[in-house]
Amino acid sequence: MPTHTFTLNGEQVTVEAEDDVRLLWVLRDLLGVTGPKYGCGIEVCKACTSHINGKAFNPCSVPVGELAAGDEVTTIEGLADSVGKELHPMQEAWLERDVAQCGYCQPGQIMTAVAKVEKARAEGREIGDADFDEIRNICRCGTYNRIREAITAAAREM
Amino acid sequence: MATHRASPDRPDSVEGESGTDRRRFLGYLIAAPTLVAAAELGGSAVNPQQAHAAVPTPTQPVELYDLNDMLTHAAKPTANLIAVKVHPDGTVSFDLPRAEVGQGITTSSAMIVAEEMDLPLEKVHVTLSDARPELLFNQLTGGSNTTISTFTPIRVAAAIAKGRLLEAAAAEFGELVSELTSRAGVILSSGGNRATYGSLAKKAASVSTKQVSVELKGRSEFKVIGTPRTRIDAREIVTGRKKFAMDLDVPGAKPTMVCRPPTINGKVESVRNKAAVKAMPGITDVEVISTGVAVRGATFGQCVDAVRALDVDWGPGTEDGKSDQDVLEELRKAEIPLAVPKLGPLTKTVEGDFTFWFASNSALEPNCAVADVRSGRAEIWGGLKSPIAAQQTIAAKLGLPQGAVKVHVVEGGGSFGRKLFSDAALEAAEASQKMGKPVKLMWHRTDEFRQGRTHPMSTSRVRASYTLGNVLTYEQRHTSVGTDFGHGLGEIITSMAAKLPVGDLTFSETIFTLTQQSPYNFGVTTQLLNEVDRGFNTGSMRNIYSPNVRCAQELIVDRLAKAMKKDPYSFRREFIKGDRAQAVLKRVAEAGEWGRKMPEGTAQGIALHPEYHGVVAALAEIDCRPSAKDREVSEGFTGPRVTKVVCAVDVGLAVNPRGLEAQMMGGIMDGIALALTSSLHLKDGHFLEGSWDNYFYTRQWNTPPELEIIVMPPTTGKPGGAGELGVPAAMAAVACAYGRATGTMPTEFPINHSGDLGFEPLPTIPPIPQSPTDGLDHAF
Numbered sequence: 001m002p003t004h005t006f007t008l009n010g011e012q013v014t015v016e017a018e019d020d021v022r023l024l025w026v027l028r029d030l031l032g033v034t035g036p037k038y039g040c041g042i043e044v045c046k047a048c049t050s051h052i053n054g055k056a057f058n059p060c061s062v063p064v065g066e067l068a069a070g071d072e073v074t075t076i077e078g079l080a081d082s083v084g085k086e087l088h089p090m091q092e093a094w095l096e097r098d099v100a101q102c103g104y105c106q107p108g109q110i111m112t113a114v115a116k117v118e119k120a121r122a123e124g125r126e127i128g129d130a131d132f133d134e135i136r137n138i139c140r141c142g143t144y145n146r147i148r149e150a151i152t153a154a155a156r157e158m
Numbered sequence: 159m160a161t162h163r164a165s166p167d168r169p170d171s172v173e174g175e176s177g178t179d180r181r182r183f184l185g186y187l188i189a190a191p192t193l194v195a196a197a198e199l200g201g202s203a204v205n206p207q208q209a210h211a212a213v214p215t216p217t218q219p220v221e222l223y224d225l226n227d228m229l230t231h232a233a234k235p236t237a238n239l240i241a242v243k244v245h246p247d248g249t250v251s252f253d254l255p256r257a258e259v260g261q262g263i264t265t266s267s268a269m270i271v272a273e274e275m276d277l278p279l280e281k282v283h284v285t286l287s288d289a290r291p292e293l294l295f296n297q298l299t300g301g302s303n304t305t306i307s308t309f310t311p312i313r314v315a316a317a318i319a320k321g322r323l324l325e326a327a328a329a330e331f332g333e334l335v336s337e338l339t340s341r342a343g344v345i346l347s348s349g350g351n352r353a354t355y356g357s358l359a360k361k362a363a364s365v366s367t368k369q370v371s372v373e374l375k376g377r378s379e380f381k382v383i384g385t386p387r388t389r390i391d392a393r394e395i396v397t398g399r400k401k402f403a404m405d406l407d408v409p410g411a412k413p414t415m416v417c418r419p420p421t422i423n424g425k426v427e428s429v430r431n432k433a434a435v436k437a438m439p440g441i442t443d444v445e446v447i448s449t450g451v452a453v454r455g456a457t458f459g460q461c462v463d464a465v466r467a468l469d470v471d472w473g474p475g476t477e478d479g480k481s482d483q484d485v486l487e488e489l490r491k492a493e494i495p496l497a498v499p500k501l502g503p504l505t506k507t508v509e510g511d512f513t514f515w516f517a518s519n520s521a522l523e524p525n526c527a528v529a530d531v532r533s534g535r536a537e538i539w540g541g542l543k544s545p546i547a548a549q550q551t552i553a554a555k556l557g558l559p560q561g562a563v564k565v566h567v568v569e570g571g572g573s574f575g576r577k578l579f580s581d582a583a584l585e586a587a588e589a590s591q592k593m594g595k596p597v598k599l600m601w602h603r604t605d606e607f608r609q610g611r612t613h614p615m616s617t618s619r620v621r622a623s624y625t626l627g628n629v630l631t632y633e634q635r636h637t638s639v640g641t642d643f644g645h646g647l648g649e650i651i652t653s654m655a656a657k658l659p660v661g662d663l664t665f666s667e668t669i670f671t672l673t674q675q676s677p678y679n680f681g682v683t684t685q686l687l688n689e690v691d692r693g694f695n696t697g698s699m700r701n702i703y704s705p706n707v708r709c710a711q712e713l714i715v716d717r718l719a720k721a722m723k724k725d726p727y728s729f730r731r732e733f734i735k736g737d738r739a740q741a742v743l744k745r746v747a748e749a750g751e752w753g754r755k756m757p758e759g760t761a762q763g764i765a766l767h768p769e770y771h772g773v774v775a776a777l778a779e780i781d782c783r784p785s786a787k788d789r790e791v792s793e794g795f796t797g798p799r800v801t802k803v804v805c806a807v808d809v810g811l812a813v814n815p816r817g818l819e820a821q822m823m824g825g826i827m828d829g830i831a832l833a834l835t836s837s838l839h840l841k842d843g844h845f846l847e848g849s850w851d852n853y854f855y856t857r858q859w860n861t862p863p864e865l866e867i868i869v870m871p872p873t874t875g876k877p878g879g880a881g882e883l884g885v886p887a888a889m890a891a892v893a894c895a896y897g898r899a900t901g902t903m904p905t906e907f908p909i910n911h912s913g914d915l916g917f918e919p920l921p922t923i924p925p926i927p928q929s930p931t932d933g934l935d936h937a938f
Contacts, residue, residue, distance in 0.1 A: 020931075025460075029413055037522075042930060045603070045850045056937060059933065061932065062931070066931075100392055101261070103395035106396060129863055136858075141824045142827025142856060144827060144861040
């Protein structure tokens with residue numbers, strides 16, 4: 001069986017898996033990293049959103065064979081370390097506003113939120129309602145307004 | 159001899175020595191190595207023969223009532239107790255016999271313990287009980303009932319524990335209890351002594367189990383209850399550490415999925431390529447189970463491959479060939495006629511005829527469970543709201559005694575009524591037994607919409623008559639596809655009764671009668687239910703009948719107001735019953751600036767809903783102009799935009815206002831979806847929706863940019879239900895706003911159901927789609 005080596009939350013990992021197994025299952029079923037959640041498996045619900053080389057992506061839709069040795073994958077578990085803090089400002093804002101209800105979608109929401117703020121900033125503007133309207137992550141508990149408030153607050157701290 | 163057992167819900171009311179209206183409650187000290195105090199959970203209901211038993215009078219020293227008396231009158235005196243346990247490290251644990259699925263009951267329960275014990279919230283650890291069959295129907299999480307039913311018992315147990323700690327400290331210090339105070343987990347004496355709860359935990363332990371009485375804090379002394387608190391699991395959630403059923407590491411439990419039929423409830427006739435599929439990469443087992451073909455493998459991804467590769471001969475389902483219109487015709491035929499009495503010549507009527515299409519209560523966490531079935535025993539893990547029924551049904555299915563099935567309740571990723579049933583746990587148990595191995599079974603999202611439980615399609619016919627400024631009659635006939643209450647009250651006896659055709663109908667009618675009420679003074683009021691067609695997989699979606707019944711009624715209220723030439727808000731103020739309802743209605747009208755001038759194509763709507771010992775009002779603003787409804791979102795549905803919602807809620811006493819606001823917010827998002835966007839389309843015996851981009855639950859682009867939730871100050875002083883309360887008023891307010899913005903009262907919900915489908919349905923064979931491979935192309 002092929003082996004795959006990449007950086008996961010700051011540490012190099014090597015895992016055996018068929019090339020076409022999607023990264024979400026390599027993370028969850030083979031490496032035991034369960035922060036990214038399954039919600040659809042077809043890149044729609046965004047519950048598995050994580051970062052690759054600093055960009056948001058959905059591991060449910062990436063065959064593990066497509067990862068290169070230099071690729072850095074960050075899941076919710078590694079987000080705080082990526083800024084060298086106990087909690088990322090987005091996580092702090094999430095706590096401050098008590099965003100989560102059941103919590104199932106929230107790791108994906110936070111990972112999307114971080115990338116959205118960074119993208120807006122790279123484009124030279126602050127995040128706003130039009131950006132929020134573009135977020136596709138489903139929250140079946142309906143925490144959408146607190147998500148908007150938390151992102152707005154975190155953007156000030158990031 | 160009369161028994162002296164009393165439920166904490168039936169307190170022994172006395173005038174306290176000080177003359178204040180303090181009430182004493184009965185609870186227990188439990189023999190244990192460390193301090194354990196307990197209270198009875200719904201005791202009178204568990205032992206109906208004792209429900210009318212005498213409660214000890216205030217002058218009767220309860221200490222005289224000994225354990226023998228208790229044993230004589232109840233087979234298991236401590237069977238239905240809930241207990242708080244004080245640990246030597248100063249923490250307190252409480253095992254809650256309910257399911258946390260996002261509604262915030264672990265947090266509110268911890269707050270109640272912290273309040274009565276004078277303990278910091280972070281020192282209280284709440285876990286979920288395994289199935290406890292001795293609790294009978296007292297381990298069901300539903301009907302927004304958790305806090306209503308557990309508020310007093312938890313307080314009693316916690317207050318007894320604190321009282322016992324005070325006694326232990328008094329003995330230790332050689333001082334009187336009256337000289338002591340407790341604060342933040344520490345007991346201090348006027349003589350300068352100090353002891354932590356942890357240091358007293360063992361000294362305060364009871365060597366025998368005995369009944370004791372206790373006085374609870376007065377509401378004016380509350381420092382935790384009624385204050386906004388963040389969820390106790392918030393940090394676990396935002397760091398990804400919170401464990402759901404599929405995150406558990408149960409040895410040997412490998413991913414398992416089920417290949418399901420192309421039509422609703424179709425059955426496997428034969429599998430043509432079982433050996434070939436079993437030989438696929440990663441796959442370890444392929445077995446036919448009651449609902450399809452189960453495959454087990456190293457990863458869920460490989461299970462998806464195997465499910466798609468299976469070549470199965472499928473037998474007929476239970477609704478083959480049927481489409482939306484066929485079911486609507488069945489409902490029409492079953493409608494109970496409206497029967498308004500003869501009215502005078504000046505009397506006029508308004509009528510409405512509403513259709514509510516099938517909807518899905520699928521949570522974001524799909525149906526899932528872990529099962530480890532071995533010879534003579536089984537162990538199950540899942541987000542289960544009826545764990546006792548699950549235990550009993552699984553035992554029956556596996557041919558095991560009930561006691562040989564251990565059922566662990568895991569925190570769930572949303573429910574909305576879906577986790578009342580144990581569909582995935584049953585499948586997991588069956589698959590594990592047939593494979594002889596532990597399994598981690600999860601439904602695919604597409605199956606969730608197509609084979610999962612639904613909110614049944616229904617119609618509501620309404621007729622109201624009025625004359626000379628009065629409404630004389632209000633009649634509503636609600637007709638629904640059968641709602642499965644097969645989880646009963648969480649207990650197998652009622653569960654079995656609900657499976658009988660007559661029994662279930664009675665049960666549905668009972669639920670309907672117990673939940674539906676008209677908040678208006680509309681003269682002779684009748685609301686009746688009839689149900690038909692039991693071939694669908696249905697269940698109680700968040701708030702069961704109320705959102706649809708209320709939506710229909712509030713639209714008719716708007717119509718009555720118009721016919722009687724009154725403003726919708728003023729009309730409601732005139733006809734609404736009760737001060738609490740008046741207060742929330744007034745509050746949203748003021749905060750939402752009811753009647754403010756708005757552009758053409760936009761409007762406000764206002765509505766109200768009483769239930770669960772609470773009442774909520776909602777004011778919604780909607781934008782139906784082309785600039786809003788024709789917005790383009792790739793693979794998404796836009797439609798009219800709800801631009802603002804103001805909601806005022808009175809639950810009697812909000813234990814955690816921050817959590818209550820969250821529940822209202824979620825209820826509002828559900829109400830918007832039910833009114834405008836989300837439904838299932840039935841065609842040729844199956845539902846067309848198969849993805850979150852087909853089933854249009856509220857997304858960010860549908861979310862109202864402005865949202866204000868007002869928690870009313872305590873009214874009754876007792877907590878009501880919160881989890882479902884917000885849905886109907888929001889749905890109705892949005893529907894009323896839509897009607898006023900467009901000038902046409904909507905009559906089918908969601909309003910987009912009969913328009914363009916808006917998506918290309920996924921195939922039914924194979925039943926689930928393959929995961930894309932282009933994820934890196936979409937990174938941002």
